Amino acid sequence: xxxxxxxxxxxxxxxxxxxxxxxxxxxxxxxxxxxxxxxxxxxxxxxxxxxxxxxxxxxxxxxxxxxxxxxxxxxxxxxxxxxxxxxxxxxxxxxxxxxxxxxxxxxxxxxxxxxxxxxxxxxxxxxxxxxxxxxxxxxxxxxxxxxxxxxxxxxxxxxxxxxxxxxxxxxxxxxxxxxxxxxxxxxxxxxxxxxxxxxxxxxxxxxxxxxxxxxxxxxxxxxxxxxxxxxxxxxxxxxxxxxxxxxxxxxxxxxxxxxxxxxxxxxxxxxxxxxxxxxxxxxxxxxxxxxx
Amino acid sequence: xxxxxxxxxxxxxxxxxxxxxxxxxxxxxxxxxxxxxxxxxxxxxxxxxxxxxxxxxxxxxxxxxxxxxxxxxxxxxxxxxxxxxxxxxxxxxxxxxxxxxxxxxxxxxxxxxxxxxxxxxxxxxxxxxxxxxxxxxxxxxxxxxxxxxxxxxxxxxxxxxxxxxxxxxxxxxxxxxxxxxxxxxxxxxxxxxxxxxxxxxxxxxxxxxxxxxxxxxxxxxxxxxxxxxxxxxxxxxxxxxxxxxxxxxxxxxxxxxxxxxxxxxxxxxxxxxxxxxxxxxxxxxxxxxxxxxxxxxxxxxxxxxxxxxxxxxxxxxxxxxxxxxxxxxxxxxxxxxxxxxxxxxxxxxxxxxxxxxxxxxxxxxxxxxxxxxxxxxxxxxxxxxxxxxxxxxxxxxxxxxxxxxxxxxxxxxxxxxxxxxxxxxxxxxxxxxxxxxxxxxxxxxxxxxxxxxxxxxxxxxxxxxxxxxxxxxxxxxxxxxxxxxxxxxxxxxxxxxxxxxxxxxxxxxxxxxxxxxxxxxxxxxxxxxxxxxxxxxxxxxxxxxxxxxxxxxxxxxxxxxxxxxxxxxxxxxxxxxxxxxxxxxxxxxxxxxxxxxxxxxxxxxxxxxxxxxxxxxxxxxxxxxxxxxxxxxxxxxxxxxxxxxxxxxxxxxxxxxxxxxxx
Numbered sequence: 008x009x010x011x012x013x014x015x016x017x018x019x020x021x022x023x024x025x026x027x028x029x030x031x032x033x034x035x036x037x038x039x040x041x042x043x044x045x046x047x048x049x050x051x052x053x054x055x056x057x058x059x060x061x062x063x064x065x066x067x068x069x070x071x072x073x074x075x076x077x078x079x080x081x082x083x084x085x086x087x088x089x090x091x092x093x094x095x096x097x098x099x100x101x102x103x104x105x106x107x108x109x110x111x112x113x114x115x116x117x118x119x120x121x122x123x124x125x126x127x128x129x130x131x132x133x134x135x136x137x138x139x140x141x142x143x144x145x146x147x148x149x150x151x152x153x154x155x156x157x158x159x160x161x162x163x164x165x166x167x168x169x170x171x172x173x174x175x176x177x178x179x180x181x182x183x184x185x186x187x188x189x190x191x192x193x194x195x196x197x198x199x200x201x202x203x204x205x206x207x208x209x210x211x212x213x214x215x216x217x218x219x220x221x222x223x224x225x226x227x228x229x230x231x232x233x234x235x236x237x238x239x240x241x242x243x244x245x246x247x248x249x250x251x252x253x254x255x256x257x258x259x260x261x262x263x264x265x266x267x268x269x270x271x272x273x274x275x276x277x278x279x280x281x282x283x284x285x286x287x288x289x290x291x292x293x294x295x296x297x298x299x
Numbered sequence: 300x301x302x303x304x305x306x307x308x309x310x311x312x313x314x315x316x317x318x319x320x321x322x323x324x325x326x327x328x329x330x331x332x333x334x335x336x337x338x339x340x341x342x343x344x345x346x347x348x349x350x351x352x353x354x355x356x357x358x359x360x361x362x363x364x365x366x367x368x369x370x371x372x373x374x375x376x377x378x379x380x381x382x383x384x385x386x387x388x389x390x391x392x393x394x395x396x397x398x399x400x401x402x403x404x405x406x407x408x409x410x411x412x413x414x415x416x417x418x419x420x421x422x423x424x425x426x427x428x429x430x431x432x433x434x435x436x437x438x439x440x441x442x443x444x445x446x447x448x449x450x451x452x453x454x455x456x457x458x459x460x461x462x463x464x465x466x467x468x469x470x471x472x473x474x475x476x477x478x479x480x481x482x483x484x485x486x487x488x489x490x491x492x493x494x495x496x497x498x499x500x501x502x503x504x505x506x507x508x509x510x511x512x513x514x515x516x517x518x519x520x521x522x523x524x525x526x527x528x529x530x531x532x533x534x535x536x537x538x539x540x541x542x543x544x545x546x547x548x549x550x551x552x553x554x555x556x557x558x559x560x561x562x563x564x565x566x567x568x569x570x571x572x573x574x575x576x577x578x579x580x581x582x583x584x585x586x587x588x589x590x591x592x593x594x595x596x597x598x599x600x601x602x603x604x605x606x607x608x609x610x611x612x613x614x615x616x617x618x619x620x621x622x623x624x625x626x627x628x629x630x631x632x633x634x635x636x637x638x639x640x641x642x643x644x645x646x647x648x649x650x651x652x653x654x655x656x657x658x659x660x661x662x663x664x665x666x667x668x669x670x671x672x673x674x675x676x677x678x679x680x681x682x683x684x685x686x687x688x689x690x691x692x693x694x695x696x697x698x699x700x701x702x703x704x705x706x707x708x709x710x711x712x713x714x715x716x717x718x719x720x721x722x723x724x725x726x727x728x729x730x731x732x733x734x735x736x737x738x739x740x741x742x743x744x745x746x747x748x749x750x751x752x753x754x755x756x757x758x759x760x761x762x763x764x765x766x767x768x769x770x771x772x773x774x775x776x777x778x779x780x781x782x783x784x785x786x787x788x789x790x791x792x793x794x795x796x797x798x799x800x801x802x803x804x805x806x807x808x809x810x811x812x813x814x815x816x817x818x819x820x821x822x823x824x825x826x827x828x829x830x831x832x833x834x835x836x837x838x839x840x841x842x843x844x845x846x847x848x849x850x851x852x853x854x855x856x857x858x859x860x861x862x863x864x865x866x867x868x869x870x871x872x873x874x875x876x877x878x879x880x881x882x883x884x885x886x887x888x889x890x891x892x893x894x895x896x897x898x899x900x901x902x903x904x905x906x907x908x909x910x911x912x913x914x915x916x917x918x919x920x921x922x923x924x925x926x927x928x929x930x931x932x933x934x935x936x937x938x939x940x941x942x943x944x945x946x947x948x949x950x951x952x953x954x955x956x957x958x959x960x961x962x
Contacts, residue, residue: 172640173640174639174640174641174644175640175644194643194760194762194763195762222762222764225764
C-alpha cells in the first residue's frame with residue numbers, strides 16, 4: 008500500500024468538500040493511504056505572494072517540513088493553487104541559498120529538501136497507472152463527451168511543475184478515454200477562469216469563465232472536468248449568472264475528475280457528494296453510466 | 300649567449316593605466332641575458348617598430364621580447380619586424396600584458412608584479428628559442444563549394460571569373476536553394492527567379508564550373524592546398540548525359556506525391572524535376588515511391604523516354620577529387636513551429652509559415668499565385684502575420700534575432716495587398732528591425748501606402764472557432780487585447796542551422812557555436828574565414844543572412860579562396876611537432892590523440908640493431924602545433940618546435956629558482 012501525506016488546503020475542508028470526499032474514497036479503492044498532515048497551515052495562496060515574497064515561500068515550506076516529519080516521501084495537494092505554491096517554494100529554496108537561510112530562520116527549522124510534491128492527477132496517472140484504473144473500473148462512461156479543463160496553475164510554469172503539456176495538457180483527457188468517455192479536443196484547457204476575482208471583481212469572472220463555458224459547449228461538451236476547487240466554483244457557482252448575462256443556456260455540470268473516477272470505480276453519486284454541485288449532474292450521469 | 304632586448308608597450312592607456320610600464324622595463328633589465336629594455340607608447344606603430352630595429356643594431360641584440368597585447372593580434376607584426384632587423388623571425392616572443400593582465404585587473408601594484416612575471420617568462424623562453432625555417436606545400440588549384448543555393452552559386456561564378464576550376468556539390472536534384480522558392484525580393488520587389496535563374500544558367504554553361512547535384516560530401520581529408528574529398532553521387536536513375544529534359548517521363552508518371560519544393564501545397568510525380576527552371580534540367584526518380592523500384596510494376600518512364608535515359612539499375616557512386624580550398628555554403632533550415640502549443644502545435648492547416656506563403660505568392664507556384672486557405676482552397680482575405688516565431692526565444696526557440704523576418708513579412712504583407720487590395724494584413728511584431736539600405740522606408744511604405752496593420756505585441760493563442768482561426772494577442776501600444784478571426788496565419792519562423800551541420804563541421808574541422816552555426820575565425824576581421832586554413836564560410840550556415848549579405852559573403856569567400864590558389868606554394872608554420880626516431884618506441888599513442896590526423900606510422904631501419912621497426916611520422920602540412928602528441932608521448936620522443944621542453948622548463952625555472960629577488 009502506498010502511503011502519502013495529504014495536504015487538503017482550505018478549500019477541500021470548505022467549498023470543495025466533495026473533492027475531498029471523492030479523492031479520499033478513490034484513494035482507498037486504489038490502495039493509497041492518505042495521512043493528513045497534522046497542524047497544516049495555509050499555503051499562502053495569492054494573498055501571500057502579493058504581500059511578501061518571504062511569507063509566500065515560508066508558509067508552504069512549513070507544510071513541507073511538517074510532511075517530511077511524518078516520515079513520508081510524497082505529499083499530495085489536490086488544490087491546483089496549493090500544489091503550485093508548494094512546488095514553487097520547494098524549488099526556490101533549493102535554488103536560492105540566501106532565501107533558504109531566511110526561511111529557515113523564520114521557521115526555526117531546516118527546510119525540507121527531499122519530499123516530493125504531487126497533484127492527485129499525477130498520482131493516478133504516474134503511480135497507479137491508467138491500465139490499473141481501466142481494469143478496476145466497474146462502470147463505463149458511455150461516450151460521455153467531456154471537456155477537460157486544467158486551469159492556469161496545474162501545469163504551469165512548466166519549468167517548475169514539469170508535469171503534462173503546458174499548452175495542451177492531456178492527462179485528464181487520457182483518464183476520460185480510459186473510462187470510456189469521449190475526450191474533446193478544445194483550445195481553452197488552460198485559460199484563466201478569473202480565479203479569486205470571483206468575490207472582488209465578479210465581472211471579470213463572468214467574462215472569463217463565460218468564455219470557457221461557451222467554448223466547451225461549442226466543442227460539444229456535456230460536462231466539464233476539473234482538477235482545481237476554484238475553477239470548479241467559478242464555472243459551477245457563476246454559471247447561472249453567466250447564462251443570464253449571455254442569454255444562453257449552458258447547463259454544463261462541472262465535475263472533479265475524482266468524482267468521475269469514483270463513479271467508474273462503482274461508488275454512488277451520494278457517496279461522492281455530487282449533490283453539492285449547483286448545476287445538477289445526476290440526470291446526465293444516470294444516462295451515461297453503464298455497469299460493465 | 301643570447302643578447303635579449305625587452306620592449307614594453309603602453310598601448311595608449313590600455314596597459315599603462317593599470318601596469319607601471321616603466322617599472323616593468325626597469326626590472327626586466329635584471330633578467331638573465333637581457334641587455335636592453337625600454338618602454339614606448341605604441342610598439343606596433345611604425346616608429347615603435349623602427350625603435351626595435353634600431354636598438355637591435357645599436358646594442359647588438361639577438362633576441363626580442365615585446366610586452367604588449369595578445370599574440371593573436373600582433374605576433375605576426377613583430378615577427379616580421381624581427382626578421383627585418385636581420386634576425387630569425389622565431390627569435391621573438393610576445394609577452395601578453397594586456398588581455399591577460401591590464402584588462403582583467405584593477406590593482407595597479409599587483410598587476411605590475413604580474414606583468415613583470417609575464418615578461419620574465421617570455422625572456423626565459425626567448426633565450427632558448429631555436430631558429431626555425433618556414434616550409435612550403437604545393438596547391439591544388441580547384442575550389443570545392445558545398446551547397447548550391449544563391450551563396451554557392453555566387454561563389455562559383457566569382458571563383459570561375461578568376462580563372463579557377465570549381466565544383467559545386469548540391470544535395471538536392473537542382474541548384475537554386477531557398478531563393479528559387481521565393482516570389483519577389485525585398486525591398487526592390489525584383490522577381491527572385493528573374494535574378495536567380497541567369498546565374499544558375501551561367502553556372503551550368505561555364506567550362507570552369509562542374510555541378511554535382513543530388514550529391515553529398517562524405518569525407519574530407521588533407522589540408523589547405525591539398526584537400527581530398529569523397530563525394531557520393533546518389534543514383535538519379537536517369538542518365539544525365541542522355542536526358543535532354545523533354546519531360547515526357549514526368550508527364551506520364553502515374554504517382555502523385557506532395558512536392559517538397561512547393562512546401563507540400565502542390566504535387567509532383569515520382570520522377571520529377573523540382574521546379575521548371577531546375578539546373579540541371581534532368582529529372583530524378585524518387586526511389587521510395589517509384590512503383591517500378593518497389594513493386595516491379597509500371598516502368599512507364601523507361602518505356603516513354605525517347606533517349607533511353609532511364610536506368611533503374613544505376614547505383615550510388617563515390618568519387619574522390621582534390622581541392623585547394625573549400626567554401627561552405629550549406630545555408631539554413633526553418634525552425635519547426637510545432638513545438639508552440641499556443642499556435643496549435645502545427646495541427647491547424649491554415650497556420651502556415653513564410654515559405655508556404657512565398658510559394659502561394661509565386662505565379663508558377665502550387666496555387667498559381669492565389670493566396671488561399673490550405674484547408675479548403677478558398678481565397679484568404681484576412682491574413683495575420685506573426686514575427687519572431689522561434690527567434691528571440693531563449694526558452695523554447697533560438698536566442699538570436701533571425702534578421703530577415705521583419706523584412707520578408709513586410710514584403711509578404713505588401714504582396715498580399717497587391718494580389719488582392721481588399722485583403723487585410725495584420726502583423727504582430729516585437730520590434731521592427733529594418734537596418735539595411737532602403738529597408739526602413741520599405742516597412743513604412745507597407746504601413747502607409749498599403750495599409751498593413753502593425754500591432755506591437757505577441758499572440759498568446761490561436762484557436763479554431765466555426766472553421767475560422769481566432770488569433771488572440773495584445774497591442775502593447777494601445778494597451779488593448781486583440782482578437783482577429785483570420786483565414787490564414789503566416790508565422791515568420793526562425794532561420795536555424797541544418798540538423799546535420801555538426802557532422803559537416805567535424806568533417807571539416809571547423810568550430811560551431813551553441814546554435815550549431817559555423818563560427819568564423821574572427822567576428823569582425825575574418826568574417827568568412829574559419830580557423831581551419833583553406834575552409835571558408837558564406838551565407839546562412841554562419842548566421843541568418845538576407846540575399847545581399849549572402850552574395851557579399853559569397854564574393855568575399857571566393858576572393859579569399861582565389862587568393863590562396865593564386866600562390867604556387869603555401870607557407871606553413873614551422874612551429875610543429877617533431878619526432879626523435881631514436882627515442883620513438885612506435886607505440887603510436889600520439890596518433891590516437893592527434894585531432895588533425897597528422898601522424899602516420901613509418902617503417903625505419905634501426906640504426907643500432909639494423910632491424911626494421913615502426914615509428915611515428917608527422918605530416919608537417921597537417922600538424923597545427925597543438926601539442927597533444929607531445930604530452931601523450933611516453934618516452935618523450937616528440938617535441939614541439941617553438942615550444943620545446945627546454946623552453947617550457949626554462950620558463951618554469953625562471954619563476955621558481957630565485958623567488959623574491961627583485962621584490
